[in-house]
């Protein structure tokens with residue numbers, strides 16, 4: 001990565017307004033979903049880590065002196081992408097996840113499960129009592145019509161979805177989806193009242209060639225609809241070579257990429273760009289979730305394989 005790595009959240013100073021955290025947590029929320037421990041921060045500025053009331057006051061006044069007009073909070077989002085996995089009996093895992101989430105410590109993250117379309121209604125219904133939200137894995141740009149085998153955003157919404165993944169690398173690579181197609185899908189999702197999770201990420205060859213940030217910022221610019229300036233969208237950075245491989249970028253590389261994406265978002269959308277979630281995907285597992293979720297500008301995770309087992313997914317959710 002040509003750009004120097006930004007500090008990870010283990011180092012940087014932060015503002016924590018009076019919360020009693022066991023470990024530093026990522027800042028929290030653009031949505032109304034309640035999470036514990038909202039924190040105030042300005043994404044591109046150093047943060048001050050001081051839980052005491054005096055520390056918070058001092059930090060707030062520092063922030064005001066620095067001319068911070070509005071302090072942004074982002075609630076983390078952990079989404080499970082089941083891909084083409086899941087039969088009726090997989091709902092047992094949903095039930096177990098719901099049990100863990102309702103009997104264990106309250107999750108700090110918004111939790112989304114994106115099952116195959118065949119299970120969407122059931123997942124949405126099961127999730128209703130435990131706060132798990134449902135999402136689709138893809139949608140067609142059109143709302144209806146002669147598109148055999150496709151599914152529209154309004155159908156997903158009708159089945160209970162609140163989110164939909166668009167532009168996953170498996171769709172881009174195996175179904176030839178271009179940035180233009182992905183943007184149309186994101187627009188269709190927003191039109192149907194869904195929140196699109198827009199995926200971007202480089203190949204290993206692009207990273208080796210030092211092109212990762214260039215490729216990703218190009219995908220971001222072309223895949224994100226203008227409507228992102230007023231509607232809620234999520235950006236998922238998923239390096240293709242990290243998907244399903246048990247390999248992840250270094251924390252420094254994740255921090256650098258997420259900082260670069262944040263810069264692109266604020267350059268395009270101004271202040272609004274500071275509150276758009278940027279989540280990381282690619283071999284997020286119980287053993288590495290905490291360190292990844294602690295990286296600056298990582299506002300959650302898009303989890304594939306490890307979301308299929310309730311206990312693994314719950315461990316990842318609990319790492320926020």
Ligand SMILES: O=C(CO)COP(=O)(O)O
Pocket residue numbers: 081168238242243244245246281282283284302303304305306
């Ligand atoms: O593609 C992914 C999520 O969309 C990541 O998959 P894995 O977590 O299995 O690497």
